[in-house]
Amino acid sequence: MRNWAGNVDFGAARFCRPDSVDELRGLVAGSRRVRALGTGHSFNRIADTTGDLVSLAGLPAVVELDSAARLVEVSAGLRYGELAGHLHRHGFALHNLGSLPHISVAGACATGTHGSGDGNPGLAAAVAALELVTADGELRVLSRAGESAAEFCATVVGLGALGIVTRLWLDVEPAYSVRQHVYDDLEHEMVLAHLDEILASGYSVSLFTRWQPEPTYQLWRKRRVGAGDEGGAEPVFFGATAAADPRHPLPAMDAANCTEQLGRIGLWHERLPHFRLEFVPSRGEELQSEYLVPRALARQAIEAVAGIGHRVAPVLQVCELRSIAADEFWLSPGYRRDSLGVHFTWIPDPAAVLPVLAEVERRLAPLRARPHWAKLFGMEPAAVRELYDRYDDFRRLCAMRDPGRKFGNDFMDRYFPRF
Numbered sequence: 001m002r003n004w005a006g007n008v009d010f011g012a013a014r015f016c017r018p019d020s021v022d023e024l025r026g027l028v029a030g031s032r033r034v035r036a037l038g039t040g041h042s043f044n045r046i047a048d049t050t051g052d053l054v055s056l057a058g059l060p061a062v063v064e065l066d067s068a069a070r071l072v073e074v075s076a077g078l079r080y081g082e083l084a085g086h087l088h089r090h091g092f093a094l095h096n097l098g099s100l101p102h103i104s105v106a107g108a109c110a111t112g113t114h115g116s117g118d119g120n121p122g123l124a125a126a127v128a129a130l131e132l133v134t135a136d137g138e139l140r141v142l143s144r145a146g147e148s149a150a151e152f153c154a155t156v157v158g159l160g161a162l163g164i165v166t167r168l169w170l171d172v173e174p175a176y177s178v179r180q181h182v183y184d185d186l187e188h189e190m191v192l193a194h195l196d197e198i199l200a201s202g203y204s205v206s207l208f209t210r211w212q213p214e215p216t217y218q219l220w221r222k223r224r225v226g227a228g229d230e231g232g233a234e235p236v237f238f239g240a241t242a243a244a245d246p247r248h249p250l251p252a253m254d255a256a257n258c259t260e261q262l263g264r265i266g267l268w269h270e271r272l273p274h275f276r277l278e279f280v281p282s283r284g285e286e287l288q289s290e291y292l293v294p295r296a297l298a299r300q301a302i303e304a305v306a307g308i309g310h311r312v313a314p315v316l317q318v319c320e321l322r323s324i325a326a327d328e329f330w331l332s333p334g335y336r337r338d339s340l341g342v343h344f345t346w347i348p349d350p351a352a353v354l355p356v357l358a359e360v361e362r363r364l365a366p367l368r369a370r371p372h373w374a375k376l377f378g379m380e381p382a383a384v385r386e387l388y389d390r391y392d393d394f395r396r397l398c399a400m401r402d403p404g405r406k407f408g409n410d411f412m413d414r415y416f417p418r419f
């Protein structure tokens with residue numbers, strides 16, 4: 001059993017696929033060490049265990065829309081792509097999506113997965129309530145309102161440490177349409193001088209760069225139709241030119257795999273991700289890392305990476321810059337701060353990538369960069385601890401809810417040791 005990227009061999013003694021929540025409860029109650037596995041798209045050992053690795057793919061799929069309450073109830077193992085199609089058929093939408101629709105809802109929320117947009121917090125921000133199996137095999141429901149609100153904020157982006165999530169209730173909104181334009185050759189100086197205007201120019205904005213030979217950027221701008229979208233694209237935007245043909249973030253790759261561009265109006269879930277749902281990216285051809293820095297320090301972060309562009313470029317496929325709005329989840333990399341995400345898609349060669357990653361981290365550490373929990377990072381636990389105000393509260397809660405560290409693993413023991 002390996003993760004999607006093929007760089008992690010799971011060390012589980014048993015792989016389990018319960019068919020019902022009751023079976024899952026019995027399994028958790030009787031297990032010494034247990035961990036949930038979503039779709040296995042994480043790039044580090046966060047999902048691993050030496051005990052029972054549990055997939056929820058065998059549980060009945062649930063998608064129950066309550067249009068009056070604007071909520072959808074979903075089974076934890078459901079993938080965003082499946083959910084989005086269902087919602088759209090009923091005239092509803094989510095506030096945002098990550099770049100890949102193939103990941104599970106519970107796995108994505110557990111690690112603070114996000115898309116882009118100044119007004120868009122991570123995907124977990126849509127969670128209104130969740131149900132989970134706790135260490136003693138009991139079922140609990142936590143919701144954002146009421147008595148459980150504080151524990152809810154600890155558990156939604158909970159890294160799998162507080163139980164196995166079985167169901168989630170997500171906020172939905174009326175379906176919307178989006179058009180996407182790509183601009184080529186946005187210059188570094190323009191990005192530094194007009195970063196806020198550029199990131200605010202669409203509902204979801206991404207900047208792609210390879211840093212070398214010069215740091216120039218490709219701008220992907222997704223605008224909601226009817227919300228500041230006047231239809232056409234300016235032919236020139238801060239000196240960058242609107243692409244006349246569809247683009248892929250990597251020049252050598254086929255744009256047919258990407259969602260439609262050139263301003264063609266499309267459904268929200270067929271424009272917000274960069275890649276089409278029906279396109280399954282080939283496994284194991286990349287590694288990823290990402291750091292969220294406070295928006296106020298975004299320019300310094302860009303300059304810090306540009307300064308080592310010559311070190312980064314040889315092991316890089318592409319870098320993506322995105323904006324993420326603040327949220328209230330204790331361990332979210334966007335906890336209480338609007339952020340710029342500095343994402344790296346690396347070549348699939350850990351030996352070559354890791355020394356460069358260490359250099360990136362040295363550059364970004366003074367900017368209080370928080371690593372994406374599901375991607376490769378090498379920061380020391382003491383440094384990570386300093387980045388989260390509620391770090392010790394989270395450890396206390398783990399000790400209370402899971403005194404035997406049933407949901408622990410090497411990753412959690414390293415970053416969240418027992419008191």
Ligand SMILES: Cc1cc2nc3c(=O)[nH]c(=O)nc-3n(C[C@H](O)[C@H](O)[C@H](O)COP(=O)(O)OP(=O)(O)OC[C@H]3O[C@@H](n4cnc5c(N)ncnc54)[C@H](O)[C@@H]3O)c2cc1C
Nearest residue numbers: 036038039040041042098099104106107113114160165374
């Ligand atoms: C090609 C690619 C593109 C990506 N794009 C983005 C992006 O645009 N934005 C972004 O932020 N990230 C992105 N990621 C990272 C991805 O979103 C995370 O790795 C996410 O965690 C994947 O979800 P998963 O279901 O595969 O989780 P897994 O890797 O299976 O698990 C991740 C964690 O969630 C826990 N977990 C899973 N299910 C449950 C459950 N039911 N209950 C409790 N805990 C659970 C696991 O124990 C583990 O700790 C991308 C990854 C890939 C491979």
